[in-house]
Amino acid sequence: MRILDPDSDKLVTVTLDPETIISIDPDEVHERRIAVYDLVDENAFAPTNGASGPFALHLSIQGNHLVLDVRNPETNEPIAAHFLSLTPMRHMIRDYFRIRDSYYDAIKSAQPMQIEAVDMGRRGLHNDAAEMLRERLKGKLEMDLNTARRLFTLICAVQPYADRSISIAHKQPSVLFVCSMNSVRSPMAAALARKYFPSELIARSAGVRSGQVDRFVHDVMEEIGIDMSVHTPHTMDELVATSFDLIVTLSEEAPAAVDAKDYEAGARLHWDVADPTLEEGNREQRLDAYRALREDLSKRIKAELPAILTDAQPNGSQTH
Incomplete structure (x- = not known):
């Protein structure tokens, strides 16, 4: 067992995948944010492969699995990843919501002894769930009991999206945007596709190789109301899906990298768009290059995606 160093073996950021963990319900969003804040605020966490911290954790949902993707918070280089099946935890997650609701009802009208009894049951469930989580992550990720408790709370906050993501995946067309490092062009395109066609498609993005978060992307996308701070x-x-x-x-x-993967695609497009990272001017000139890319992608997405998605066949190979 790894002895956790409180100064370095810890999470300094936790992000949630906007492609698979989606909600506009204010109560759900609020619960998720509190769970993330609590986890980052106090934790002891490290992968068992000996990597030095601190660490960033990115959560996403793939089918009935929660993906725990541990990365370097500065360079975004992958450190460890684990697929956690949600099935064995379903009964504890259901009990968590049941006891939580009972506790909220109790504090409104019950006597102190009743509140204490419900709270003891809540703490006991949390401890049992935390121990199960630590056991299932044994040999992969190391954490203390309190961190496991907070992680379980966050899992409960995002778990309802597992079944939802499966049903959505069968009904909505899927689009994969690919660029060199998944730092600028492809994540911007995926975010714009979700903006212009909300609840109409599943937009994913990936790179030929891994890059780093680009703050200019955050700035220019925030100008049109898109939060890119969750992108990793x-x-x-790292993609689970192979058919789009x-x-x-x-x-x-x-294009050559996609060919090498032998993905199934109903249709393929290649858009020759500018790379704004090549702009060597001052800050405002560089931001303008990113804005130009944003506008170019917006026009292409709104003009070309609807017809292509309508014509695309899951087992076809149409190229434009």
Whole structure:
């Protein structure tokens, strides 16, 4: 067992995948934010592969699995990843919500002894769930009991999206945007596709290789109301899905890389768009280059995606 160093073996950031953990319900969003805040505020956490911290944790949902993706918070380089099946935890998650609701009802009208009894049951469930979580992550991720308790709370906050993401995946067309490093062009395109076609498609993005978070992307997307702070660059090797209704490549090396993966695609597009990272001017000139890319992608997405998605066949190979 790894002895956790309180100065370095800890999470300094936790992000949630906007492609699979989605909600506009204010209560759900609030509960998620509190769970993330509590986990980051106090924790002891490290992968068992000996990597030095601190660490960043990115959570996403793939089918009935929660993906715990541990990365370097400065360089975004992958450190460890674990697929956690939610099935064995379903009964504890159901009990968590049942006891939580009972506790909230009790504090409104019950006597102190009743409140204490419900609270003891709540703490006992949390401890049991935390121990189960630590056991299931044994040999992968190391954490103390309190961190496991907070992580279980966050899992409960995002778990309802597992079944929802499965049902959505069968009904909505899927689009994969691919560029060189999944730092600028492909994540911007995926975010814009979700903005212009909300609840109409599943938009994912990936890179030929992994890059770093680009703050200029955050700035120019925030100007149009899109929060990119949750984006974590990923490579195609990290994708679980291998079949898409549409694949859009956005860099010179992306088409060959997609060919090498032998994905199933109903249609393929290649958009020759500018790389704003090549702009060497001052800050405002560089931001303008990113804004130009944003507008170019917006026009292409609104003009070309609807017809292509309508025509795309899951087992076809239409290229435009």
